[in-house]
Amino acid sequence: MADRAVGVVTAVFGPLVRVQVGDEPLVVPFRRALRWSDGVEDRRLVVGDCVFLDGKSPDLVVAEVSPRRTTLTRRSPGERRARVIAANVDMAVVVMAAVSPEPNPRLLDRLLVACHHAGIEPLICFNKIDQGSAGIDAWIGDYQDAGYEILLASARTARGVGVLTRKIAGKTTLFCGPSGVGKSALLNAIHPGYRLREGSISEATGKGRHTTTTAQLLALPGSGFVVDTPGVREFGFWDLTPSRLQACFPDVARAGSECHFADCTHTNEAGCAVQASVQAGKLSSRRYSSFVKLCKELVETQDG
Ligand SMILES: Nc1nc2c(ncn2[C@@H]2O[C@H](COP(=O)(O)OP(=O)(O)O)[C@@H](O)[C@H]2O)c(=O)[nH]1
Ligand SMILES: [Mg+2]
Ligand SMILES: [Zn+2]
Incomplete structure (x- = not known):
């Protein structure tokens, strides 16, 4: 196969994307049967996607998307x-x-x-x-x-x-x-x-x-x-579980490493170091209540 051009998606406009290939910004379509790596949930091109293009300029088309390092x-x-x-x-x-x-x-x-x-x-x-x-x-x-x-x-x-x-x-x-x-x-x-x-x-x-x-x-x-990016007014989580939430609150996680129970939810357990930290004024009560609220929200969206 001939050498394929490699580019990075810099903007998405419906059926067309702008791709930077070397120094050249190109506006190109993408294949309907675009090749994605396994396990990609949202199969829509986004900015930052690294892509391979087939064809010859000016008829290039995005054919394949590289695995995403972060999403x-x-x-x-x-x-x-x-x-x-x-x-x-x-x-x-x-x-x-x-x-x-x-x-x-x-x-x-x-x-x-x-x-x-x-x-x-x-x-x-x-x-x-x-x-x-x-x-x-x-x-x-x-x-x-x-x-x-x-x-x-x-x-x-x-x-x-x-x-x-x-x-x-x-x-x-x-x-x-x-x-x-x-x-x-x-x-x-x-x-x-x-x-x-x-x-x-x-x-x-x-x-x-x-x-x-x-x-x-x-x-x-x-x-x-x-x-x-455009402004966000609200932000709903995707694929986040209540048990993973603690790792996303570094201050709660730090205090939580001292809890008596390894699976402590930091809400009503005896020996909860997180609640003790809040009472001692070492952990912000506002951050703690934010954590608890988000946890509840995740429990509800999981069940729902
Ligand atoms: N006083 C002040 N105004 C700013 C500053 N940065 C942006 N603005 C103004 O805030 C408004 C919104 O800025 P913009 O960059 O469009 O915000 P964006 O929606 O977050 O991209 C514009 O009127 C800017 O001139 C700043 O550092 N100080
Ligand atoms: Mg702006
Ligand atoms: Zn705890």
Whole structure:
């Protein structure tokens, strides 16, 4: 067989995908009988997929998809099926605004869980720090104590942008978070050549407009890629069990290693070190209750 071209999917538009082949961005169709590796649940191409193309330019067609090294997956809103957001991502920058739109620690917890579940390294970025830190002061310490890496940034003043640029060099990094927090603005600050559209915040509602409508993968100057994603308002888990949830809460897991029962659910057992840590003020009660709520939710969706 002739040498097949290899590329990475940078955007998906229905029946067509944009694929970067070497230095060339091509918009090509994909075979109906696209070849997937075994066990792939969501057989739709996503950004970050590594693909093989058949045919000769300009009639190239995507023929085969390489096994995905990582998949960031959510439950498709309103459906009982998986929706992969991106493939082969190494790191996720979970972006929240420090003040407006009002940061949502419950959504932050969910996105962090999704990263751990996917085996993707999370970095928490509070952007718009030029507006102050009033929205995060009360609970940012919970995440510091949990051991997360936290970056205070401002796409407007460029604070933190140098550090962020160094952290993502050479990796494939997905930027996620609610709409209007400045994901696209941060990416533009990292590389002005992206010229990503930024939305304005509605003065009336304080909510962001969705200006980034589909995920797209962009090459970094030097090596590595970034993925700009549309805002998420909610995030449903896929393929996550209550027993696996603890591993997705590093602070709960650390305290839980001392529990009397190995299968402790940390809710009502005697000798529960997690509850003792909360009582002693060593584990954030907010993080603990977030863990318990998510656990309940997973038990319910499992049965349902
Ligand atoms: N004050 C301030 N505004 C910012 C900052 N970053 C982004 N914005 C503004 O916030 C709005 C939403 O930014 P955008 O990048 O589109 O957010 P996205 O939806 O997360 O991609 C735009 O009007 C930006 O100009 C920042 O660091 N400080
Ligand atoms: Mg955007
Ligand atoms: Zn326990």
